[in-house]
Amino acid sequence: MAPHFDHPGEQPAPDPIRLLAIRETPLSLDEVFQAVGDDATGGTTLFVGTVRNHDGGVDVDSLGYSCHPTAEAEMRRVAERVVAKYPVRALAAVHRVGDLSVGDLAVVVAVSCPHRGEAFEACRMLIDDLKHEVPIWKHQTFSDGTEEWVGAC
Numbered sequence: 001m002a003p004h005f006d007h008p009g010e011q012p013a014p015d016p017i018r019l020l021a022i023r024e025t026p027l028s029l030d031e032v033f034q035a036v037g038d039d040a041t042g043g044t045t046l047f048v049g050t051v052r053n054h055d056g057g058v059d060v061d062s063l064g065y066s067c068h069p070t071a072e073a074e075m076r077r078v079a080e081r082v083v084a085k086y087p088v089r090a091l092a093a094v095h096r097v098g099d100l101s102v103g104d105l106a107v108v109v110a111v112s113c114p115h116r117g118e119a120f121e122a123c124r125m126l127i128d129d130l131k132h133e134v135p136i137w138k139h140q141t142f143s144d145g146t147e148e149w150v151g152a153c
Helices: 029-035 071-085 116-133
Strands: 017-023 043-050 058-067 090-096 098-100 105-113 136-142 147-150
Touching: 017 029, 017 071, 029 043, 029 090, 029 105, 043 116, 058 090, 071 090, 071 116, 090 116, 105 116
Parallel strands: 017 090
Antiparallel strands: 043 105, 058 098, 058 136, 090 105, 136 147
């Protein structure tokens, strides 16, 4: 049977951006996953960015994120661009700021679309564009006493 793309579930949802936030508190995978639930979706992609214990061959001792006051507005702009390009039924993105420990969740994004391929592509665009465009900065302190600031996530 040939696919029938006239079904309302094949179309983007009227208001697919369900959750966008920058928080100082620990992030919840369940909250983000539940935010993108939609009966018309056949594919949901979830990306979780965690604090790792190394970067550039050096052990990371501590890490903190800070953001510009416009960061949430920029997140919305990125999300709107993703939903304009793909048939997104639901989208969510949450980023943490403040001091984090190794293993903590730094960012969680999810996208639900009618089909898995679209969900993968849309989620990849969402996290990549958030990382490159949203004014969130990472400050890392390394075990060798050096430190660095990394711009936009």
